[in-house]
Amino acid sequence: MKPLVILTHPMPSGWVAGLEKEVRLVTGPANTANVSPDLQPHFAEAEGLLTWLIDRVDEALLAQMPRLKVVSNLAVGVDNIDLEACTRRGIAVGHTPGVLTEAVADLTMGLLLAVARGIPAAAADARAGRWGLWRPDGWLGREMHGATIGICGLGQIGQAVARRAAAFGLRVLYTSRRPKPKAEAAGGARRVPWATLLRESDFLSLHCPLTAETRGLVDARALRQMKPTAYLINMARGPVVDTAALTQALQQGWIAGAALDVTDPEPLPPQHPLYRLPNCLITPHIGSATETTRRRMADLAVANLLAGLRGEPLPHCANPAVYEQAP
Numbered sequence: 001m002k003p004l005v006i007l008t009h010p011m012p013s014g015w016v017a018g019l020e021k022e023v024r025l026v027t028g029p030a031n032t033a034n035v036s037p038d039l040q041p042h043f044a045e046a047e048g049l050l051t052w053l054i055d056r057v058d059e060a061l062l063a064q065m066p067r068l069k070v071v072s073n074l075a076v077g078v079d080n081i082d083l084e085a086c087t088r089r090g091i092a093v094g095h096t097p098g099v100l101t102e103a104v105a106d107l108t109m110g111l112l113l114a115v116a117r118g119i120p121a122a123a124a125d126a127r128a129g130r131w132g133l134w135r136p137d138g139w140l141g142r143e144m145h146g147a148t149i150g151i152c153g154l155g156q157i158g159q160a161v162a163r164r165a166a167a168f169g170l171r172v173l174y175t176s177r178r179p180k181p182k183a184e185a186a187g188g189a190r191r192v193p194w195a196t197l198l199r200e201s202d203f204l205s206l207h208c209p210l211t212a213e214t215r216g217l218v219d220a221r222a223l224r225q226m227k228p229t230a231y232l233i234n235m236a237r238g239p240v241v242d243t244a245a246l247t248q249a250l251q252q253g254w255i256a257g258a259a260l261d262v263t264d265p266e267p268l269p270p271q272h273p274l275y276r277l278p279n280c281l282i283t284p285h286i287g288s289a290t291e292t293t294r295r296r297m298a299d300l301a302v303a304n305l306l307a308g309l310r311g312e313p314l315p316h317c318a319n320p321a322v323y324e325q326a327p
């Protein structure tokens, strides 16, 4: 009998074709976050679980899935998954690093340019007939060349942003748990303390994972240390930034503006005050959203899942400690 795998939500047609031959699939609903209780009748039998970043996988869920061997998350971030609980239970957790690096770095530069040069407002003015005659002081933005970008988290994505930033003529500073000598040699990035990053960045770009250490990292105190002319770009996870503090910072001019591809909560409700601020640009978590990248993520998620079902090491495992456990 083929193993049973739960897809928490329907995948686009053809994206998990490689899976269909090998396993029996059960699919959850499209429009609810988390693992739907409708799937509960299948929990006892499931050996594999393919999750999206909107699905919480915690002890309470795992306790209902005694045969589960692998959780494969369609994302590089795994903050939605209790990794320790999975490791304790011998469940490997797969994720999708690498394949989305360039797409996320591209969007980072897109948002940075958009806020620095006021592209959304200028485009809206043109569309609304507010162009008028060209004038030398119309729609003046901020120069990227010669400015300083502070990258919080110099992992693969942070490094891809550093390469692009250097090509734009930005000075690159970063914070990271460990020094990254190769990245420093390649792109001239310089590791500095967090307080220096806050104080010196014209653009502060967040690329760290969401952990106990980074939750609320950009709070009122941090925002107050930034330059009043600085922009914040969040490409990491919403809760790395204190949303209420950021709203206040933007309303009161503690910083010049923000571009957020991730928010807390997600989705940010339509009535949220951040949408009404002209100095805040919000996109709906689209960092990796290119056809090519999302297909690669799906391929990798399938490869992780199949390896886990076979008891083989996952191509990309987020809890390698699971392999160190006594059998």
Ligand code: GLV
Pocket: 053, 074, 075, 076, 077, 078, 100, 287, 288
């Ligand atoms: C997206 O946010 C991801 O973690 O892949």
